[in-house]
Amino acid sequence: MIAEHWPLFGLRLRTPRLELRVPDLTDLAGLAQVAAAGVHDPGVMPFVVPWTDRPPGEVARGTLQFHWRMWGQWAPDDWALHLVAVHDGQVIGTQGVDARRFAVLREVGTGSWLGREHHSRGFGTEMRAAVLALAFAGLDAQWAISEAFADNAASYGVSRKLGYADDGIARHVVRGEAVVGRRLRLDRAGWAANRTIDVRIEGLEPCLPLFGC
Template sequence: MRIDRMITEYWPLFGLTLHTPRLELRVPGLDDLALLAAAAAAGVHAPDRQPFAVPWTDGTPLERARSTLQWQWSMWGRWSPQDWSLHFVTLADGQVIGTQALDAKDFAGLREVGSGSWLGREHQGKGYGTEMRAAVLDLAFTGLGAEWATSEAFADNVASYGVSRRLGYTDDGTARHLVRGEAVVGRRLRLDRAGWAAARTVDVRIEGLEPCLPLFGL
């Protein structure tokens, strides 16, 4: 048996892939992670901004690359059906351009997911953020039977709010975070199944989900 087929038998998430009109989202192997780390090293946002509650992008290019690898590996190691965080690499025209995550705790009972993402700076402003979040929302609602999806971004993150609004999210309160020593307000958003169905405009094709369902607690 080939090694790639063997690892998918043991860990079927490596066979899970999402397709949209322009993008492919897949669980990364080591080659994909190397390219994702390079995208992080090249830059994710302007130095005078910090859109993440954990400021992992404040380091040097090498530190950002290593942080990306360590984070991805840690998500593999801590996975359980009761507490999971699924991280895809996003590819456009075969090039790794960023990452899109879907996560949940006690999903089998709560049927609620959260999401997070980033794109390399050169790939921003092209609508990829909307398309890749639409892909994981389709996985959540169509593939896994979710009832709710949540998101949060800092109040000045116009791009993230634009994605959320286009996909049907509504306001769900605020939260406060300490970033770079200063208090920052985050705005929470929530999407229910009806709102997702009403705003759904991106065609998504899901491959390889069925053998993964026990890993999601389903």
């Protein structure tokens, strides 16, 4: 079994409607298809790297290559866990959580996207709540950070709902233009005070050394 050699394949995060897991090849194929079909309004760009501007076939291949690259680069002091979100047996998007020097800093970042047909259904909140539970309850994180462009009301709304506080701004160049990102930060007390979604974590213990824990 692959999980004997790479225990992250046995990790599961479960919310009332979703299962989050490290994708196998079938899951990745489904995720690539979702990405190629579109994950946001083409008139706006919610990502610092505009990877969705490419033709659908290239977006699909890039999605596969990104996940493979993250697997190959994994190190306990520099890791990025990218999970697929599965609803009723269908891959609908991806949720990531990452950290550098986690054993010292105890801080994680998050990022996610959903297929357009799955927007505005509360899935983004459940996905973020799942990895926050993994970070705070499972890995003993002290902080979680996030960022959304000033015009990304949906992402900002998820952060505020889960207890994040404003933490300044960052400026980026996207599609050749300057854009402003709103940074947000969540501490352990804020996470605990704003927990409203039940999250079950399975298969974490054998993964802990991979997270630097």
